[in-house]
Amino acid sequence: MKNETGDKAGHPWYYKLGGAVHKPKQILSSVKKSGYQGYKRDDIKQADNKYEPERSVTLSALRKSALKDLRSDLERYRAFACKLRDYRLMGKSGQEVQPIYSDTHVSMSLKYNHLYNDFAHWVLIDDLLSQQADLFG
Numbered sequence: 001m002k003n004e005t006g007d008k009a010g011h012p013w014y015y016k017l018g019g020a021v022h023k024p025k026q027i028l029s030s031v032k033k034s035g036y037q038g039y040k041r042d043d044i045k046q047a048d049n050k051y052e053p054e055r056s057v058t059l060s061a062l063r064k065s066a067l068k069d070l071r072s073d074l075e076r077y078r079a080f081a082c083k084l085r086d087y088r089l090m091g092k093s094g095q096e097v098q099p100i101y102s103d104t105h106v107s108m109s110l111k112y113n114h115l116y117n118d119f120a121h122w123v124l125i126d127d128l129l130s131q132q133a134d135l136f137g
Contacts, residue, residue: 010113012105018088021081021108024074024115031119038120040066048128056129063125070118077111084108 008014009022022030037044040062047058087104 010109010116012109015084015105015108016102021084022112024077024119027112027115028119028123031116031123036116036120037124038117040117040121041124044121044124044128059125059129063122063129066118066121066125070115070122073111073114073118077108077115080104080107080111 009019015021044059044062047062048055050058083104087102
């Protein structure tokens with residue numbers, strides 16, 4: 001998910017230079033292709049190393065928290081996408097737009113990165129919950 005200059009969607013310049021706003025399904029697909037597991041990977045794997053039923057309870061709680069974070073970040077991402085659209089329309093209407101990237105571009109890149117991590121955690125937890133752990137470790 002790069003623009004013509006090679007900037008990635010997680011960087012403000014991507015949006016400053018006209019990069020597309022990615023749909024959540026595109027972000028999820030990118031996460032799955034990359035194999036990235038998110039910054040909470042170690043905590044999630046530590047929970048996975050517990051014995052049942054504590055393992056499933058802990059992973060389920062982590063999944064619930066990850067889903068809550070994902071929903072919150074999706075809402076904010078959509079709000080910033082609207083702000084970015086308005087910002088770009090303002091520039092096309094002849095109004096002066098800042099020559100460097102703005103708070104709008106930074107906000108978009110940060111929310112993209114938050115979604116990327118949220119999806120990575122969600123995918124990892126779902127994968128671990130789909131596997132049967134050792135009941136008599």
